Amino acid sequence: MDERTRADVERAEAALVEHYPRLVRLAYLVLPPSMGRHRRVLTAHGLVQRALPRTGRRRHPDGGLPAQRGPLPENGYDLVRLRTLRLALAHEGRAGRGLPAVPQVWGLRLFPRAGGADELALEQALSAVPASVRAALGLWQLEGLDEDAVRALLERAGATDPEAAQRAAEQLDRDTGAGAAALLNSGEFDPCTVQTRPTDLLRRRQRLRAAVALAAVAAIGAVVAALPGGDGAPVGRPSTPAEQALDPAKLLRTRNEQWSDTARVDFTAWPARGRQAGDKELLGRALRVWAAPPAGTRITASAGTSTRPPDHPPQLLYAGLIDNVMVVVLHDGERLVRYAEPEDATPTLHFARVDDADLTTGAALVIGRGNGWMRYLLAPWISDVAVRDLLAPGAPPHGLHVAPDGVTDRIPQPPPAGGGCGHWPVAQFRPSTRIGAPVPPFLLADLNDLVPVHLTYVPPPPAGAAGPVAGQREATDPAALATWARTACGLGALRGAGVRSVGNWAFAVQRLPEGGGSATWVCTRADTWRGPGSATVRFLPPAVRPGDPGRTAGRSDGTAACSRYGPHVVGDVPWRSPSGKWYLLAAGSPDVDGLDATGALRATGKGPALAAPAPGPAPAAEVVGRLRNGGACGRSGRRGGGPARGAARGVRLGQESGQKVSGFAVRVALRRAGAGTGGPPARAPGT
Structure with missing residues (x-):
């Protein structure tokens, strides 16, 4: 158990107030990026405010977290930094839970100022590593601690394998060409300087109506259950295909290695990937928007592609955060459906017909797109991808980094219509030798x-x-x-x-x-x-x-x-x-x-x-x-x-x-x- 005097708590409070922006930035970095920027901002502030210790004896320090290991920190700042770090690390793997009790914001969405291409690339890289690696990078680059101090602090905060986390943080810093220290100190990672936007007004109104209707149904059900002979037992009935199609628990998922042992090498052989592939709330939201797009939803369909609702449970291909946008990709056997949920905008749906796809035409899909760039999500049978310019046939292709979940780095887009034609980038793919018969490299163009x-x-x-x-x-x-x-x-x-x-x-x-x-x-x-x-x-x-x-x-x-x-x-x-x-x-x-x-x-x-x-x-x-x-x-x-x-x-x-x-x-x-x-x-x- 842990005792702290009133003087200890007062010193910790003074340190917390003095270094509040610094602590919130560290907490924001360690929290899972999959939470979304709005929730990360609020959670980071809440964790730092909860990091203030109490006086007297406590059986469960840190609100139920394990007791500290080793001696107590020597000063107030070390104490609140350790407690902040432990609270932030505890959110790994449970990003879908509710926000801390304070602060609460209703009707607004908060997010830091957008950074440039380097900041976005670092954010994407951070989203693919564990919280302990993000913590090691923050303690090193934001707090200025040396290797021994970082390792000791991670161990006391309860991080698993601090040495491995430190090595991964060093590798991540080397991969960041612009320097992680400068990027982490930019506005992209400052949760104390935020912008505000309203939440989705139409969705908020629909949720309010749905809550009222649900309350009415619950009241009627309670009355019926209270009637003589009414035992309140639900009447069993089989669900319809349309209802099953909207159930995230019934989404089809292909096993990871099926592509290497199948005669049908197309989108049906893709496994479900992405950090949010188990987020039933996100998946259910994507299915509901597909079935009944709310007003304001942006819908894009490739020529000749139907936008009809699903009539059977589709296959899940991907669910995760791409450039601060939650993305879900589904496949119903005939079409790909990409659901995108920006934090500060209405959702979008993109439909594309892909029946009769094969090893080449089913090798990639566009998972994200921006101003002059795009990213591919690769098929599991692609072992290597590079970018080349069609207008420079003699120039060799240059390799492209691919994240563990199959998402590529940004690829430049061809010039827009009317913008000249000085270059035309395409991607060159090399299939895995495990696919069976030898297949030469091939080109795909966006x-x-x-x-x-x-x-x-x-x-x-x-x-x-x-x-x-x-x-x-x-x-x-x-x-x-x-x-x-x-x-x-x-x-x-x-x-x-x-x-x-x-x-x-x-x-x-x-x-x-x-x-x-x-x-x-x-x-x-x-x-x-x-x-x-x-x-x-x-x-x-x-x-x-x-x-x-x-x-x-x-x-x-x-x-x-x-x-x-x-x-x-x-x-x-x-x-x-x-x-x-x-x-x-x-x-x-x-x-x-x-x-x-x-x-x-x-x-x-x-x-x-x-x-x-x-x-x-x-x-x-x-x-x-x-x-x-x-x-x-x-x-x-x-x-x-x-x-x-x-x-x-x-x-x-x-x-x-x-x-x-x-x-x-x-x-x-x-x-x-x-x-x-x-x-x-x-x-x-x-x-």
Whole structure:
């Protein structure tokens, strides 16, 4: 037991008042970040105020905490610091419990001033370590204690394994490039200088109404139970599927290692992760908002994705704190649902369709997003992730740190629409060797949806090749990266369209007249999760810089063009040689055996390429491809702009025919049908 005289308590009170901000900052640092900033602020103040000892003998010091070990502190400040530290450490693992008795704040939310990127990164790192490590870092960097003093104080405060906590704190300090001492003394970690915002007014009103209704139901139940013959026993009935879908206890959870021993490698193989995966209050709140979004809830859905309520218990993928936002990610077998609960704003829901996901398209999801940055949550089968710039194909990728719960460091986003195109960052993923068959690294790009887009590549056909081309492969070899460097900026037009994958098919290589070098014809195919896709044909002449864009020859939406179901495509552009002479250039896919130009400019050629002298930049000509089986490739797609804007004349995406027909008949038939086909025939191995 522990005795303290009135003089001891008075000295402790004086020290507490004098160093109150310092003690509250230490308590705020040690408390679990998963509590949220508002609750951490109030709890930190409450713990410091409760740290003041009492006079006389006490059987249970510190409000029920174990008695101190070793001699009593020598002065008042050491005493209140030790008691504050012990109270804060005791909150580890029980952050969901109520606040201390004082202070109480109703109708307002309090939180420290927001810091910069370094402070946010440190806060994220602190949330992933135990309270003892945060305490060691605070005693070292805030209190200025040496190693022996930190270790002794942690031991007296009841921390488990103080030496390990101290080593982890030192490692955390080394990983903080800006210096932990300066960051911990910033406004981001100052719970005495706070901002205020109102609580969610609509939710508060709804809770009040619900409390009144619950009280009325309870009163009626009590009256019924008091009636003669009423024993108050509940009438058992089976719960409906809709009720089960809203029960957090019934959420589906996949075991941690299931991904390494399953034939279905997609989101169903993801385990539940995050520090709040057991927080039933948070999970229940997310399910209720999904089922019946309150007024003001921001709802975003990828193109073609339903926002209907859950009709069966979904699978839990993640629940935790991401950049001061509580995030829950659920999967119902067809959709991903991301619930975000900012402290000072209304909740948000983001829906994305992910049926038929696979090892690559189910490898990551966007767990957090900010101004110019985002974070991924990785699939458990990803062993390594790096970031590279598509516009710098020769630059090596740089590694990216991943937290133990699978959340990456911040990744820069591509430039916004209208903001130029000086860089285009993408993530390069390497699957674990435990996945089974060898799978090469692959690229995913963020296009403002919840799920990133898989990038692929099909190389040019060998010289003189005929028939189907080789299957698509991952866009990570030098040839693929060189092609993507010249087409990456076109990805901006696909933002928010619910795109699943985008592939570059280099369907032809053409020698240019007058020794102008070689040009590559590329068809970029974008497939959506809902089925329809779009195709864009580009002409890539020799480039001065790796990222020089090509010329768009045309685009077709809602089509099977450039897919494996119709691998026939023809494109044509006007081109000016170094001597100033104009040509009409055209090329077709490997099954094209000849090209015919009709109209104001008439020309014909054998093989999949044509170069005809032209009177100017825009000859009124139509180009039709003749297939080896006697069919024809006609037009399907919009023309680009004139040469002044760097666009080409058009693209012809053909459909195979069993009979020889005129170019006019093919064009009329395709215009009436409004569709075409073409493109590479197969998926990449392993995808």
